[in-house]
Amino acid sequence: MRSRLTLLVAGTTLLVLLAFLVPLAVLLRQVAEDRALSRADDVVQTIVPVAGSGDLTALRLTVTAQPVPVTVFLPDRSVIGAPSERTPGVRLAAATNRALTVVTDDGQELAVPVIGAGGTTVVRTLVTDAELTRGVTRAWSILGALGLTLVLLGLLVADRLARAITRPITELSEVSHRLANAELTARASPAGPRELREVAGALNHLAGRIQELLAAEREQLADLSHRLRTPLTALRLEAESLRDPEESARIASATDQLTRAVTAVIQQTRRRDAPPAVATCDAAAVVRDRVAFWAVLAEDTGRDLRRNLPEAPLPVAVSADDLAAALDALLGNVFAHTPDGTPLSVTLTGRPGGGAILEITDEGPGFAASEARRGASGGGSTGLGLDIARQVATTFEIGATQAGGAQVRLEIIGA
Template sequence: MRSSPWEPTWSQDTIARRFALTIMAAVTVAAVLSALVVSLASAWLATPANDAGLLQTAISITHALEAAPPALRSTLAAAAATKIYGIEWHPADDPLAAMLRQGTGLDDLHPVEGAWLNDLTARSFVFYVTAGSPAAALLRHDFTPEERFRFLGVRLKDDSWLVYAHLDRTRDAVRAFRIGIALILLLLSAAAVSLVAARQLSRPIERIADAARHFGTNPQAPPIAESGPRELRGVIRAFNAMQGQIQKFVGYRTAMLAAISHDLRTPLTRMRLRGEFVEDAEQQARLFRDVDEMQAMVDGALAFFRDDADEEAVTAFDLGGLLTTIADEYADQGVAVAYEGPSHAVYRGRPFALKRAVTNLIENAVKHATPPAMTLEQVLGEQVPETVAIVVRDHGPGIPEDALEQVFSPFFRLDRSRNRVTGGVGLGLTAALAIVRGHGGDITLTNRPGGGLEARVTLPTA
């Protein structure tokens, strides 16, 4: 039976498997690092004496002192004490012994549970003393105000008592320090392993995003190589299929429209030949004018489709130098087009296509307004420009507000006289917009407050 495509398959490279392996690797690295640090730093992370160790020590010392004469017990207790624990012997008539028997004067008193001390279990108690309690003055111990200490009391057979005091104050601190180091190592190792794993996982996603951006500016971009987990390979496969279908559709549309425009030339030629037999001179002139206008529209459409099908390579070029060249070419024709901006600005795109787009905007201003001025603006990001803007401004009459978007429509002209000399065929701005959007940018037209029109071409640098 075939498993569902959404069911995790641990034998395959999937996102679920990568997450599981990342967690396992992070925990393993944390454990190894923790063990390594503890072994290398045993001097300052030495394991302190624990309660079990103190109880086991009390078994031997208690049996030895119980067998010794009472006169020697104080001396032997002091000799058996270490820097980790202290030992005091209190005779039966000692006030502290009376407190332990009666359970008074102590902060808290609990019998020792379990069989750790064997036959001494029934005679052993754990009690707590603070600096302000009556028992604090009877113990040979340095008490700190507001600090609570734990002691182990063992009653001997003659009703005297042995009191064991844990002197290692760093036990809890070292334990907390160990836990803190383990948590820090776990976090650091998890962060390091997760960063590496996330980088491996995000790299195919970045390639998909880059391919989507490149496909927006270059319809002939190659497909993406399939890599990464199974889910991402499926996404890349679907994206490549979609990209291929779009490329086929655009190519078919362009070829079809170009063929239609080309085939229109034949009936237009027949119309002109038949117009030669029209005897009315006025009607003949009108017919020839319409034929010429249709011929210009067909020629413009063919040029537009040829540009659309052009596979100019994307390359890095000097955008500032390109705009300067355009201004110099118009100056050679006696048209003063001013340029303001950096003389050199590296941009990656299709230089000849952008030159046609900017030329169409300038040509539109020269025909309908005054010679424009060009400005190149760069919007800086953290380190590099995020966008560049080419602004073309003139001092003409501007465009009606309701027509600022319509002028980009194919064959739309503001000149209602249908004069081809002043109005063109209405494809200049359409072609310019198609070129700019092919670079991932846009063109916006706005009327200037002081009069004139501003065309702003915004191009992303990424």
Template sequence: MRLAYITAATTAVAALVFLVPLGWGLRSDHREKALSDAALQTATVAGALVAGAGDKGVAAAVEAAGDPVVHTPGLAPSAGGRASAAEIDRAATGAETSTLDVAGGVIRLHPVTANGKSWVIETFVPDAALGENTARDWWLLLGLAVLLVGGSVIVVDRLARGAVDSANNLVEAALAVGDGDLGVRIHPSGPRELAEVGYAFNRMADRLVTSRTDERELVADLSHRLRTPLTALRLDAEALDPDDTQIIDLTAEEVDRRRGIRRIRQAIASLDDEVNQLINTTRQAVAAQVAAASEEGLCDASEVVRERMTFWSALADDQNRQHRVLGAQMRIPVPVARAELAAALDAVLGNVFRYTPQGTAFEVALSRRDGWVALRVDDAGQGIPDPEKALRRGQSQQGSTGLGLDIARRMTQSSGGSVSLDRAAMGGASVVMLIADAEATPKTPSRFGLVGRGPRGRRGQRGS
């Protein structure tokens, strides 16, 4: 009996060692998920404000995002908000999002500046959302602890050695998870109760990995959302006067102004590098899940194209770019994650807006044949002088990081496809992303690369 008590006490301590850190970890995950959802709502409204949407467009974005509140600094707080005027003004002068505790939850104040105007977007996160499922998790962990201790007491005389070994394995695995190694899994053994705890531990560890993966995908998606306003900002900066200060007869005021223009361009370039780094880091963390192309990874390519073109068309209209979308009316399922396909299309379209003059037309087309889906982006710009070099990671002839086409290439390769460059019938570059068709068996893809461009592309192709 003494051995039973000792074993029970040991098992209880082991349970506390890994269940308490796991419980706090799950609680933190719930809170971070709630704040991440609020950040996504804020990004939707911020995108509309930066894109220059009118009052109706901003109102539609607010409604779609779950009714966050948009404040104008210097004026009275908007109806429905919980922040005071002083807090709004203080948030508007800051460069980062601030989080404040209020009655019933917290609020996120996100400053937005575009076209010489400033706004502060307030998103309220109630306490119920911050602590959602926390009590259930604690009860689950408590139940597992009771089961572990009770089982060890009942069968200790027969399975003492097995129970001790199993408890030691659980302790080691729990400590490894507490140190950040979420890849640790155990082989359930020993008494039935401890084996069940082992299975439960593995499920919880899988759940933590899934939660981390979802957070990284959200970060990557938000990063890609930054590409569009960043492209617009870059185009506006390039339209400013030259920043050369080496001319002798410049006045002091003119030198200061040109230095300010230079700092703006340098800041935009640094921000662009940070966004690229953030995208690469988060995409590498979830590359294995995307490459699996499971049923959960399927998405409708037509729906993604329509959604992203709705977003890009606003900027195209501002720059007087003629554009059209072909073949995106019918459902076309492809075995890639929705976020990955959207990121690849955003990267290619971002290159069109960045490296072709304002007013340059472009076209986005979808087609499917022989088990392949071709997503083609053509423009009427100057083309790509060295397509082979442009497809290599980190290579660019435009002074950028060269990661745009690499994002598209990795997305297509996850389904066995590829990316090809050619001269478009419109006169500029033609980028074709070849993706496996989820509803047909792919045939040899080399012929479909030409089909994706169409007859005009074949007649007009030359070295690009």
């Protein structure tokens, strides 16, 4: 934009200068010609009275004293002054008894007839092209230098003006990019024309409004999460009151896990601009623990849960809670959307270069690819389970087994 404004001002300045300087240059040339012709005419008019008096001695003295070459053609065909032939202009002036200005190859010729007792005398002088254009080249050079100076000055002023306009725009662009990168404390400094100051004010107001909405959303989510603690406490008390110790321990463990998840949500929503901590965990231990949890429900529903888990640790750059939530979401989908008795398998292997590969397959009816989008569900659920799993993976693939069941494959980077 800055270069375009500069070019626009430069073009406008150049056009204005051309419209002014070209006529002025033509006028200067014309003035130089008129000045030279006027000077030559003054010389001729000085000689005419002497030529009419018939005093040849005075005529010779007068012609010799002139600053320009003058030739006088007498009626007896003799010549006084600068040697010259009788040109067509001289002959025509003598024949018509009229003063003439004739354009020749060498310049402009002035021929003035003087009628005397012995016949017609013609006074002739030649104004050369050099005399006609004397001083024109210098004047044109001065005009050209003046025009170039004005163009450069116009470019300088245009560049300063364009910079004054584009600098606030650039700052607004930088602030908008900072806001887009979640740096909500970024603010624009109102500067430049009134319109740009209004845009800066609107952008600052928008940033402030976004901060207010995010803060309100965090508070609402934190309040909602905090309210869940009461029924969770009641659920834990109910679990402790169960007579079956194994059943009580299993429900208490699930309740503790849910409590930890609610606590993590509260802490995350309370967090402001602190950079997220780098979380790691042992994928093998987390998957082994969650598969053991879901194995009880698989046994109750008559499902064959096959597991292929390594004994060695598999460190990954994901928190244990996030990985457990992802696996719970995927296994929960299997239990929720396949009939009882449907076999499933969980496979965890090492990833080349570090990390882990997690695969969950089942022999159910599978699901369409359109259901793999966030919020899309064909079974009456929220449609967020697959998206929760996708967030912990660097590569997330959904396919189908040879039997037509669903297959979900996650690649997780190493710690």
